[in-house]
Amino acid sequence: MELFQYPYMQRALIGALVIGLAAPALGIYLVQRRLALIGDGVGHVALTGVGAGLLLNRSPVLVAVIAATIGAVAIEIVRSRGRTSGDLALALLFYGGIAGGVLLVGLSDATSANLNAYLFGSLTTISPADLTTIAVLGAAILVTMIALRPALFAVSHDEEYARVSGLPVRTLNLLIAVATAVTVTIAMRAVGVLLISALMVVPVATAQQVTRGFRSTMAAAMALGFFAAGSGVWVAATADTAPGASVVLVAIASFLVVAVAGGVWRVVRRRATPTVAPTPEPHEVVLS
């Protein structure tokens, strides 16, 4: 525990906790609209922003926010058009993004250690200024996702119904796209481009195994993300492992524990209460 007396470890912990809360709050909408892997795609595009930032000697995180936003909005436009070639367009964007990032980082004076910091996260090198950025943007994401929950739920659940309700569907979709870009970029420092989607999606996947409603799933997923971030950083500090990977592995371990426990619980309950066979509904047709 004495490790957490060092300011850099405190910053690492606070940064991870903010992201652990914010990422699932956004991720639940992505999972609901079957875009669980979108964070991955946006992360790839963000990497080009990192490369451009390093090359131009600008703040890589800032340029990455811009690049990721452009990428996320482009993906949203492709998605809303509903063209069958959508997944190919996304593939082009993903691989273009990561190739562009690697190329630009190579052109700059940055070392491969720099690239690794963005690919796999580098919690312990978060500066006080970085932490402020993470906290402010993370809080903004969190407040938006919670305050607009009824509308974002409606749009993610049934987009056509939302349109007939007169909701600003396009604005809400773009809001989710931009929020994805922002979350990806702040989470990049914690878990890295390649593991971002895990923090958005895995806590939601864990929570929805035991919850019954949307709101309870969101609350449980945020609690799980918070727990995974905290204990992941603690594991990393005590066992000297990579923080980003530790956070993600804790999240996946929670998923497995809940999945197994849930399965056992269902079997036990079925044994305990001898259920009456449900009365079948009457046949709609008679097959002679």
Next chain:
Amino acid sequence: MTTPVITVEHGVVGYDGRPVLRDISLTVTAGEVVAILGANGSGKSTLIRAVLGLVPISAGTVTLFDRPLRRFRQWARIGYVPQRLGAGGGVPATVREVVASGRLARRGVLRPPGRADRAAVDAALGAVGLADRAGDPVSTLSGGQQQRTLIARALAGQPELLVLDEPTAGVDAASQEAFAGALRDFVADGGTVLLVAHELGPLRPVISRAVVVHEGRIAHDGAVPDPAGHHAEPDHDHVHPHCYDEPAGLWSN
């Protein structure tokens, strides 16, 4: 009671250049219960989707409550019931949460739900007989109960016009009766209804007018036509498939 609620004049709709509706003109006035009938592929669902602005019309005009569709903003006056609930990405949602979405048209995006919203959701759940399932995940409901959830969602917004897309398709008898009852109450309170149906079943007494769409045109507009041929026999069981099976598999679209 002759205020026009929906007016379609010479409406034309095509998907990718293939015409689905050719020159449709239709007026629904306040208090009417109009059923759009027709075979699969006749364009009857496309007609109501065009009325709601979900598919663009390439020619003609659509007017809702005396306003051109393009400038229509009072969406709280309309309650839309789609054919079925989308599967979504597997995130659970309770019946109450889905029905509560129906209040957004009235409340707007930014205002949190208040007491009036909760009361309207309770009333809508009661109207379709799902009050005891309010806290259950919708995925655990039967098809008919899910359909009733969608009707409750539309009723929760306290609309003046209900637009329903095949509300009774594949729905069990109990749910059909519950639905017919909810519709009767809605009409008794002065509501207007436009619904698409393949067969009317228990809804038949509620319908005031039938419009038959055939190959993208209106073939009949007036009294509810009697079922023809063996469909008319009282013990007729409808056994033929309603549409050709699509080839299931990885490559089907």
